[in-house]
Amino acid sequence: MLFFLLLSLFLFSPSFSSPTLSATVRCNPSDKNALLAFQKFLYIPSDLPSWDLRTDCCKWTYVHCDPLTNRVTQLVITSINTGQFPVARGPIPAAVGDLPYLETLSFNDIINLTGSIPYSITKLQNLKRLVISGTTLSSSIPEFLGQLKNLEYLDLSANELFGSIPASLGNLGRLVSLELQSNKLTGKIPNSLGRLNPEAIVLSDNKLSGDASMLFSADGRARWINLSGNRLEFDLSKVMFQRNLTFLSLSYNRIGGSIPEQVTELNLIQVFDVSYNRLCGKIPVGGRLQQLGAPPFLHNRCLCGPPLFKKCKA
Ligand SMILES: *[C@@H]1O[C@H](CO)[C@@H](O)[C@H](O)[C@H]1NC(C)=O
Ligand SMILES: *[C@@H]1O[C@H](CO)[C@@H](O)[C@H](O)[C@H]1NC(C)=O
Numbered sequence: 001m002l003f004f005l006l007l008s009l010f011l012f013s014p015s016f017s018s019p020t021l022s023a024t025v026r027c028n029p030s031d032k033n034a035l036l037a038f039q040k041f042l043y044i045p046s047d048l049p050s051w052d053l054r055t056d057c058c059k060w061t062y063v064h065c066d067p068l069t070n071r072v073t074q075l076v077i078t079s080i081n082t083g084q085f086p087v088a089r090g091p092i093p094a095a096v097g098d099l100p101y102l103e104t105l106s107f108n109d110i111i112n113l114t115g116s117i118p119y120s121i122t123k124l125q126n127l128k129r130l131v132i133s134g135t136t137l138s139s140s141i142p143e144f145l146g147q148l149k150n151l152e153y154l155d156l157s158a159n160e161l162f163g164s165i166p167a168s169l170g171n172l173g174r175l176v177s178l179e180l181q182s183n184k185l186t187g188k189i190p191n192s193l194g195r196l197n198p199e200a201i202v203l204s205d206n207k208l209s210g211d212a213s214m215l216f217s218a219d220g221r222a223r224w225i226n227l228s229g230n231r232l233e234f235d236l237s238k239v240m241f242q243r244n245l246t247f248l249s250l251s252y253n254r255i256g257g258s259i260p261e262q263v264t265e266l267n268l269i270q271v272f273d274v275s276y277n278r279l280c281g282k283i284p285v286g287g288r289l290q291q292l293g294a295p296p297f298l299h300n301r302c303l304c305g306p307p308l309f310k311k312c313k314a
């Protein structure tokens with residue numbers, strides 16, 4: 001009788017119903033506390049390992065802990081092979097700032113994510129990768145993101161961000177990729193972005209105006225630059241492009257001047273699109289340019305020479 005009593009106590013005790021609780025729990029209690037704010041913020045589809053308080057938070061969906069320190073280093077909220085988009089119930093919780101070992105923070109294709117980016121994110125000084133993409137986040141890009149000095153990847157694409165690009169992003173000296181495409185950004189590209197030397201810059205499909213020549217320099221390392229679909233207006237004639245460029249799109253802007261001769265030295269270029277601008281003059285002959293066909297040069301003010309059929313006046 002006593003045996004059965006003990007057995008039933010054991011079977012129905014809370015610790016038995018949480019198989020991962022015991023010596024194998026890796027989750028740091030302070031990280032777990034911060035994650036609890038996310039539990040309220042997110043609707044988590046029921047077929048995913050749920051955020052059960054009694055289980056090890058290192059095994060929760062979207063959470064990754066470092067195998068040595070057991071601290072939460074990645075929080076990647078996305079539609080993991082379920083096809084279901086995660087659904088949020090408001091803004092990103094300020095408690096995100098209480099995950100001090102976070103290196104990757106990603107919110108991808110989230111329904112009903114609202115509000116703005118919390119200031120507490122500036123506490124995440126180990127953050128290397130920040131992705132907020134495909135959400136209805138509707139605010140300006142906060143100036144304080146410039147405090148995340150270790151950022152290597154910043155992707156704020158496909159949200160509803162408005163206002164101008166803060167000059168403080170020029171302080172992100174380790175950035176290798178900056179993606180702000182498909183938002184409602186306006187104003188001028190800050191000159192400070194010319195200080196960056198990233199490998200990719202994508203600012204396409206916004207309403208940016210004015211000069212973009214500060215993004216180009218012959219000894220820069222960028223291989224991928226897409227500024228398509230803005231209201232950029234500057235003289236292309238004297239621009240020197242990064243020699244290792246493989247992708248350059250300036251299409252659908254108001255760019256004037258002529259195509260610089262240096263473009264013939266871009267040996268790795270695969271996409272070079274200057275269509276729908278206000279360019280004039282002879283397309284430089286050489287390199288890969290004439291192999292690209294006419295479409296990347298169409299709909300300009302007065303470009304001439306191959307690969308266009310239009311002959312230049314002698
Ligand atoms: C998103 O928010 C709207 C407005 O509050 C609500 O009507 C809708 O049901 C929410 N969508 C989901 C998938 O929860
Ligand atoms: C261009 O690519 C070459 C070969 O990968 C590399 O050695 C060189 O450092 C690159 N140049 C720049 C400015 O990134």
Ligand SMILES: *[C@@H]1O[C@H](CO)[C@@H](O)[C@H](O)[C@H]1NC(C)=O
Pocket residue numbers: 181202204226227228249250251273
């Ligand atoms: C970049 O440029 C190309 C060609 O001009 C365009 O078709 C493409 O969708 C653009 N956007 C991104 C995010 O790559």
